[in-house]
Amino acid sequence: MDVEDSMSIVALVTNASLVVKLVMLVLLVFSLVSWVLIFQRAISMRRAERDFAGFEARFWSGIDLNDLNREQPEATEGAAHVFQAGFKAFNRLRARLRGSEDQPPPTPKQAASMLLEVERAMRVALSREEARLTHHLPILASISSSSPYIGLFGTVWGIMGSFQTLSDAEQATLATVAPWIAEALIATAMGLFAAIPAVIAYNRFTSASERLIAAYRDFAEEFHTILHRSVVARSAASAKV
Amino acid sequence: MFGRSSDLEEELMSRQSQEAKFKLPVILAVLLHLGLVAALLIRWPSSTPENQSSSIVHATLISTETATDQAQQLRDSQQGAPRQSAPQQDDVQREAQQQAAAQAAQEQAQREAAEQAQREAAEQAAAAAAERQQEAERQQAAAEAAAQAAQREEAQRQQAEAQRAAREQAAREQAAAEQAAAEKAAAEKAAAEKAAAEKAAAEKAAAEKAAAEKAAAEKAAAEKAAAEKAAAEKAARERAEQRRLAEAAAAASESDLAQAIGSEEQSIANARQSAEASNSMMNIIRHAVEQSWIKPAGSPPGLVATVRVRLLPATGELVGATLQSSSGNASFDNSAIQAVQRAAPFRELSQLPSAAQQQFRSFVLTFNPEDVR
Structure with a gap:
């Protein structure tokens, strides 16, 4: 019975030396943090994908861009954010051009600089979106790469301790070493336990956010094309007049 | 200016909303870990029978076969002796x-x-x-x-x-x-x-x-x-x-x-x-005695003591453990006898066939610390 008691996981954890206990604590915190981030990222990623799908459907439904801008209530994230940033800059520049003279057809040079400004505004919004999507992923990456080493450190420390006590014992049976080694190995197990979900989640979220950002960028290009076309058409029409 | 202030507002809003968004993930993560710990704790008692069975296998691994055989041979020869002295044709x-x-x-x-x-x-x-x-x-x-x-x-x-x-x-x-x-x-x-x-x-x-x-x-x-x-x-x-x-x-x-x-x-x-049964039984007894043997500290190396053990064949209870050959060190001898007494009721004996049980009526255990691997 003594052997079984000493080999239970709870007993192994409570009997561990101080350093090993600290290592286990660190690993437990790592595991908690990584799972918090995994859940948080999973939720926000799924919502971002859903929002983007909804916004894209709305955008291509033939709705007037002014209406679309009005029905988006100060969007702060996703493709709607990119759209609003671009559209706001476009409107502001057009108003300034229009405000200076009554009906001045924007010259091709003015139109080009205006579109450049719009593009820049959208690029800023895009990079902000990118930062938002990959926000906590570096933490996941460092947890996934460091926690096996931390666990290994605990194991090495525990085994060192076991050998030190072994040198005092006259009779070195497997039974005297086994609990120590099992206790030390718990640290490695915990390190792997923290690392494996973090690695998987990091890879998954990285690829998902890359895919989403590429989709945003495509949308920005298309929106830019639409604005460009409208500017060119208007300048051509005003040139006719 | 306007654009910058609106950006700041956006930033603040997003930070607020993100902090609010962390509540659910924290709860989920803590629940996950608690569930895992609970699973470990709950599974533990049901896994004890497996441990018990594996400890028997363990015994055959550790057991010192040579000593076991010696004991058996000794026992055999001693059982044979009285039979020979009987006056029957x-x-x-x-x-x-x-x-x-x-x-x-x-x-x-x-x-x-x-x-x-x-x-x-x-x-x-x-x-x-x-x-x-x-x-x-x-x-x-x-x-x-x-x-x-x-x-x-x-x-x-x-x-x-x-x-x-x-x-x-x-x-x-x-x-x-x-x-x-x-x-x-x-x-x-x-x-x-x-x-x-x-x-x-x-x-x-x-x-x-x-x-x-x-x-x-x-x-x-x-x-x-x-x-x-x-x-x-x-x-x-x-x-x-x-x-x-x-x-x-x-x-x-x-x-x-x-x-x-x-x-x-x-x-x-x-x-x-019966040989298989008695062999594994011998291993069980040997393992149990090894587990409960507390060797006196500071005893010189090279001590060997043999203890004659007598059991009740049906129940495995100890009838007597006497020193057969002393190691020359009284505390070492006592520790050997105490180890047998502590390990004593060998309940597994009752599961053996009766023919094999008879072999454990009386047998000799050799205590040799160098022999233990």
Whole structure:
């Protein structure tokens, strides 16, 4: 019975030396943090994908861009954010051009600089979106790469301790070493336990956010094309007049 | 300016919303970890039986086989001694035949390869165990033999096999036969033995496969003498009723062999069972005693103590543990005896077959710290 008691996981954890206990604590915190981030990222990623799908459907439904801008209530994230940033800059520049003279057809040079400004505004919004999507992923990456080493450190420390006590014992049976080694190995197990979900989640979220950002960028290009076309058409029409 | 302030607002809003968004993930993560810990805690008691079974395997790994064998051999020889001193004719005869058996075993071992010799040694010990069992069942076996007489024709095939083996050992067999003949008429013995051989053949057909039989028959030479002894006992009992089946003295020695092989095969089957059981039981006892042995600190190396342990065969309770040979260090001796007493009720003994239980009535444990790996 003594052997079984000493080999239970709870007993192994409570009997561990101080350093090993600290290592286990660190690993437990790592595991908690990584799972918090995994859940948080999973939720926000799924919502971002859903929002983007909804916004894209709305955008291509033939709705007037002014209406679309009005029905988006100060969007702060996703493709709607990119759209609003671009559209706001476009409107502001057009108003300034229009405000200076009554009906001045924007010259091709003015139109080009205006579109450049719009593009820049959208690029800023895009990079902000990118930062938002990959926000906590570096933490996941460092947890996934460091926690096996931390666990290994605990194991090495525990085994060192076991050998030190072994040198005092006259009779070195497997039974005297086994609990120590099992206790030390718990640290490695915990390190792997923290690392494996973090690695998987990091890879998954990285690829998902890359895919989403590429989709945003495509949308920005298309929106830019639409604005460009409208500017060119208007300048051509005003040139006719 | 306007644009910058609106950006700041956005930033603040997003930070706020992100902090709000962290509440659910934190709860989920904490729940996940709590669930995992709970799963570990709950699964723990149900996994204890597995641990118990694995600890028996553990014992066979750790156990010091050589010491176990020594103990068994010691025990065997000591059990054999009082039997020899008994004034019965049968026993005197058996003693002589055991010597002949030992001779035969030695010569056989020389002839065969080294690995076979090892196996034989193990089987010899098994046969010794079977001897005791057979003695206990002797009456019953004799009755069975009488009932089954003249039923099977396989005895003839058995004889053919026996003759092959007989040529190798004819001289020794002759000596054994002469001893028997000194007491009994050769004809009577032949008749009795034939009946026994037929019984053995029947049992063999039922119990063992053909391949195993052949291998056993060839290997059996070492144990042959032991089986002969049993046959001689049977012969003595059935002498009176089977006189009519007298045959020539030359034929008698041949059928003697056949009978010997037959009953020896039976004894192998029994001996294997009880030997396996007693071996694992020995390991369990050894492991339990090792676990509860607290060696006194500071005792000089090289101490060896042997303790004679007597158990109740049915329950495995300790009757007595006495020092058989002292190590010269009183505290070491006491620690050995205390280890046995602490490990004491060996409940597993009650699960053994009764024949194997008898072996644990009294046995010797050797305490040798250097032996423990």
